[in-house]
Amino acid sequence: MMPTAIRTAILGAFALAALAACKPEAKTPEQNPATASAASSTASAPAATPASSPETTTSLNAAAAPKPQGPGTDMRKEDIGGDFTLTDGDGKPFSLSDLKGKVVILSFGYTHCPDVCPTELLTYSDTLKQLGDQAKDVKVVFVSIDPERDTPEVISKYVKQFNPEFIGLTATGDQSLPVIKQQYRVVSSKVVQKEDSENYLVDHSSGAYLIDKNGEVAIFSPYGSEPATIAADIKKLL
Numbered sequence: 001m002m003p004t005a006i007r008t009a010i011l012g013a014f015a016l017a018a019l020a021a022c023k024p025e026a027k028t029p030e031q032n033p034a035t036a037s038a039a040s041s042t043a044s045a046p047a048a049t050p051a052s053s054p055e056t057t058t059s060l061n062a063a064a065a066p067k068p069q070g071p072g073t074d075m076r077k078e079d080i081g082g083d084f085t086l087t088d089g090d091g092k093p094f095s096l097s098d099l100k101g102k103v104v105i106l107s108f109g110y111t112h113c114p115d116v117c118p119t120e121l122l123t124y125s126d127t128l129k130q131l132g133d134q135a136k137d138v139k140v141v142f143v144s145i146d147p148e149r150d151t152p153e154v155i156s157k158y159v160k161q162f163n164p165e166f167i168g169l170t171a172t173g174d175q176s177l178p179v180i181k182q183q184y185r186v187v188s189s190k191v192v193q194k195e196d197s198e199n200y201l202v203d204h205s206s207g208a209y210l211i212d213k214n215g216e217v218a219i220f221s222p223y224g225s226e227p228a229t230i231a232a233d234i235k236k237l238l
Contacts, residue, residue, distance in 0.1 A: 070229070071219070071229065071232065071233050072210065072219040072220050072221040072222070072225065072229075072230070072233050073219065073220040073222075074218070074219060075209070075217045075218060075219060075220050076216065076217070076218055078217070080183070080184060080185060080217050081183060081184060081209065081211070081216065081217035082183045083095060083096050083097045083215065084096055084179075084180045084183065085175065086143065086169035086170060086171055086172075086175055086177075086180070087152050087169065087170055087171065087172040087173075087175065088152060088156065088167065088168070088169055089152050089153065089155065089156020089157070089160075089167075089168055090152070090156075091152045091153075091172075094167070094169055096141070096211070096215060097215055099139050099141070099211075099215075100213065100214065100215050101137075101213050102137055102138060102139045102213065103137060103138045103139075103210065103211065103212060103213060103234050103237045103238055104138070104139050104140075104141055104209075104210070104211040105124050105127070105138065105139070105140045105141070105208050105209075105210060105211075105221075105230070105234075106141050106143070106184070106208060106209045106210075106211055107120055107121075107124070107140075107141075107142055107143070107206075107207070107208040107209075108142075108143045108144075108145050108181070108184070108186045108188075108204060108205060109142060109143075109144070109145065109204060109206075110144050110145055110146035110149070110150055110202055110204070111144065111146070111149065111150050111154055111155060111158040112146065112149060112201070112202075113201075113202070113204075114201070116204075116206050116223065117142075118162075119223075120206065120207075120208065120223065121140075121142065121159065121162040121163075121166070122162060123225070123226075123227055123230070124140045124162070124163075124166075124208065124227075124230070125140075125162045125163045125166075126227035127227040127230045127231050127234070128140070128163065128165075129227070130227050130228055130230075130231035131231050131234060131235070134234075134235065134238055137238055138234060138238075139165070139167060140159075140163065140165070140166045140167065141166075141167045141169060142155070142158075142159045142166060142167070142168050142169070143169050143170075143180070144168070144169065144170040144171070145177065145181065145186065145188045145202060145204050146202055147170045147171040147172070147177060150168075150170045151170065151172075152168075152170055152172065154170075155168035155169065155170045156168045184209065184217075185205070186204070186205045187204070187205050188202050188203065188204035188205065189202065189203045189204075190202050191203060206222075206223035207220060207221055207222045207223045207225075208220075208221045208230075209221075210230075210233055210234060210237060212237045213237065213238075218237055219233050219236075219237070221233060
């Protein structure tokens, strides 16, 4: 049995590697106007430090993040994940359990993210191409950590720019995003510009969870993973 102190240190390092500060470099496939606007007006936004988070004490610059080449981290022995219900692009409740029988690529982000999120979603689209016919048994789910701006219509339109089969979810009504973030050890922190409180970036955890056909978190793929690497991990779960 791994000592508690060592186990805690490992999980802390995992969370640190997952946290990425959004930087305005990459664009969506269609040069999304909202994304471009956010990029141009928040280029100098500092990285936030979610001091209350037990998982990390600093942010990792996304542009400096290394390109992981090996397989993702096996998470099957960790107490992480679980079912949740949010709102899809049609304004209807959508539960993660609705996708049982499929392998799910689950990531968290927001539509105004100028760098990390577009990069990741492009990677997941390429991952599906790597899988060929097996892609029919895989679903990509993108959960917004910025429900104030990401309405069901906005999140759905955004993800479908990358792939028409992608599923965008956001919190509405009494749906509790903080509980879901806790389930998946996701941390985020709003970076508000003094001149305009409505125009802001959000530092947030990056990477994706690969969820097996039973709805259990199996593998964590860090930001920077290549499509071929993620596809190889997915094939282990199909």
